[in-house]
Amino acid sequence: MEPDSPSAPRRTLTELLFILFLRMIAITCFWFGMQYWAMLVGYSLDGRARFDLLTLPWRAAAATLAVLFPVASLGLWLTVSWGAVLWALAAIIQILMYVVWPAIFGTNHLVPFLHVLVAALYIVFRLSLWFESRRKEERVSTD
Numbered sequence: 001m002e003p004d005s006p007s008a009p010r011r012t013l014t015e016l017l018f019i020l021f022l023r024m025i026a027i028t029c030f031w032f033g034m035q036y037w038a039m040l041v042g043y044s045l046d047g048r049a050r051f052d053l054l055t056l057p058w059r060a061a062a063a064t065l066a067v068l069f070p071v072a073s074l075g076l077w078l079t080v081s082w083g084a085v086l087w088a089l090a091a092i093i094q095i096l097m098y099v100v101w102p103a104i105f106g107t108n109h110l111v112p113f114l115h116v117l118v119a120a121l122y123i124v125f126r127l128s129l130w131f132e133s134r135r136k137e138e139r140v141s142t143d
Contacts, residue, residue: 014132018125019079025118026076029087033069036062057104061097065090084122091115 011019035044040062042050051059068090075083095112097105 012132014125014128018129021121021125022076022079022083025087026073026083029069029073029076029090032090033066033073036066036069040066055104057101061093061105065093068093088119091119 038044039049040051040054047053049058049062051063054062068086072083072086072090075081075086077083095115098108098112
């Protein structure tokens with residue numbers, strides 16, 4: 001016997017694009033995390049940025065981001081809410097590093113700009129999903 005209706009509703013185009021967006025950001029976060037791990041273990045930068053050679057601010061920031069980015073990547077890939085929260089935390093840390101404390105961490109205008117761009121796109125997606133859900137609720141009538 002077949003069920004009368006499918007068990008899961010069809011996803012809208014906005015939902016599919018949002019999932020694709022989250023997965024692209026997840027891949028980027030994983031890449032950032034691996035870059036920090038490569039730096040900390042001495043694999044990249046000819047070993048000059050190993051954990052034991054870094055200054056205290058760099059140790060704290062790099063170790064934190066080396067953990068946050070891969071975990072955020074997993075959450076974003078699974079499309080769970082804590083993935084976006086961890087990404088936002090990591091993005092705020094990187095923005096603070098390069099905008100507020102450039103004397104310690106150096107200047108990098110591209111990373112903060114891209115984090116702000118991704119945050120803006122995330123907000124646009126969430127708003128459009130919210131409007132979509134409101135439209136769906138209005139169409140459903142309980143007579």
